[in-house]
Amino acid sequence: MIKARALARRFDTPAGPVEAVRGVDLDIAAGELVGFLGPNGAGKTTTLRMLTTLLRPTQGSAVVAGCDLRADPVGVRRRIGYVAQGGGTGPDYPVDTELRMQARFYGLPPAQAAxxxxxxxxxxxLTDLMALPTAALSGGQRRRLDLAMGxxxxxxxxxxxxPxxxxxxxxxxxxxxxxxxLRADLGTTVFLTTHYLDEADVLCDRVLVIDQGRIVAQGSPDDLKRQVSGDTVVLTSAQAAAAAEVAGRxxxxxxxxxADTAVRFHVPAGDTAxxxxxxxxxxxxxxxxxxxxHRPTLDDVFRALTGRSLGQD
Ligand SMILES: Nc1ncnc2c1ncn2[C@@H]1O[C@H](COP(=O)(O)OP(=O)(O)OP(=O)(O)O)[C@@H](O)[C@H]1O
Structure with a gap:
């Protein structure tokens, strides 16, 4: 459903070129729910904007929903839905009007749009909220409307x-x-970006981990965690340096x-150690x-690959 080869995007800025995405390959099958996980600035949004035709790649190619990104961007746009960060509706329109206008925009006649x-x-x-202006919605209601619009x-x-x-x-x-x-009932292929570990872990069939514009790992959350051997032990002690020496043996x-009073280390099996x-x-x-x-988390996977933490908001 999504196939990309060596997709890349460079931004030329006054401070010099920024290689936001450096050759990404993707193979996403119909009905998959795939998460694109990475820290801030890793290249997630740039990749998504290329795949949704909003941004031209500087290199590489992609076929999305059967249409070539460069040769048939209009075909791609017809076959995909895109829910951007923060959504994009006017605050004064009622929910009902927003949804109907969106349906009309995609060519549905008025009765079908309704x-x-x-x-x-x-x-x-959202049925009970149809008459409310979108500005009156809570954050969660707003995101549900964004999904419906998409x-x-x-x-x-x-x-x-x-999301x-x-x-x-x-x-x-x-x-x-x-x-x-959505995926279960409609078979929709879902590709989402996130920097939340739990979201990638709980929601996605497959996770692609991106860092500095490159995919550094991919697999099911369990597969990825299995790549990090062993468990993490975290202990606290006022004698942290002495505790670390014992742990190291x-x-x-x-x-x-x-770090301060905390000592952190890895062992093959925490329960027996x-x-x-x-x-x-x-x-x-x-x-x-x-x-x-602790059993390994996706953050441990990221640390093992990059030496850094994904960080959490
Ligand atoms: N229009 C632009 N002009 C210049 N640099 C850009 C532009 N858009 C993105 N970048 C840079 O490209 C890199 C990747 O940005 P991108 O927004 O794709 O990351 P991200 O993984 O989506 O981050 P976040 O989680 O913060 O949304 C960053 O270094 C960013 O500053």
């Missing part, structure tokens, strides 16, 4: 740029459910780091305040 608006409102739980013309592929940015946890979970339903312990660690610390007369064992 029934499509009603259908989408029901799907996204779907009026029944696109085969839906592109979502940071849950700024939402509270309840609204995020609600939106994830709608996105999953455990079989297979590596990447031991100390813990009894030995506690015994050794006791013998060395090092007192602990707390100890936690």
């Amino acid at each position: 029934s499509r608006a009603a259908e989408l409102a029901e799907w996204f739980d 779907l009026v013309h029944r696109p085969a592929v839906l592109f979502l740029d940071e 849950t940015a700024g939402l509270d946890p309840h609204s995020r979970a609600n939106l994830w459910e709608r996105i999953r339903d 455990l079989p297979g312990a590596h990447q031991v780091s100390v 813990l009894p030995t660690l506690l015994r050794e610390l006791d013998q060395a007369e090092v007192e602990l305040t707390s100890v936690q064992v």
Whole structure:
């Protein structure tokens, strides 16, 4: 459904050229729910804007929903839905009008536009809000309207740029459910960008990790986490340096780091390393305040690949 080869985009700025995307290959099958995960400035939005025809690639090619990006951008636009960050509706129009105008924009006659608006409102739980101006919607309601607007013309592929940015946890979970339903009920291919680890982990079948304009890893969240061998142990102690020394002597312990009172390190299996660690610390007369064992997260995957953390908002 999406195939890209060596897709690249350079911006020429007064400060010099910025290589925002440096040769991205994508192969996304129909019905997949794929997350594009990366830190701020990694190149996610630039890639999305190229795939949705809003920005011309400086190099490379792509076929989206059966249409070539360069040769047939209008065909691509007809077959895709795009929900940008922050949406794009006028604040004074009622929800109902927004939906109907969008449907009319995509060529539906008035009666069909009205029934499509009603259908989408029901799907996204907006029926009771149809008379409200969009400015009166909460953040979560607003994002549901944005999704509905992106779907009026029944696109085969839906592109979502940071769909849950700024939402509270309840609204995020609600939106994830709608996105999953979309795929399950309509078979829509969904390609979304995110810098939320939990979103990529919980929602997506497959995650592409992008950093500095290049894809550095891809796979299902579980596959990616399996690539990071072992568990992370985080302990806190007023004698952190002494604790780190003891931890570093455990079989297979590596990447031991100390930050203030916290000591962090990796071991092949946290649950079996813990009894030995506690015994050794006791013998060395090092007192602990707390100890936690973590299974690998997507952030650990990112750290292992780049040496940096994805960071969280
Ligand atoms: N129009 C532009 N002109 C110059 N540089 C740009 C432009 N658009 C993006 N960039 C730069 O390209 C790089 C990638 O930006 P992009 O917006 O694609 O990242 P992102 O991964 O979507 O980040 P975020 O999570 O912050 O939205 C950044 O260094 C950014 O500053």
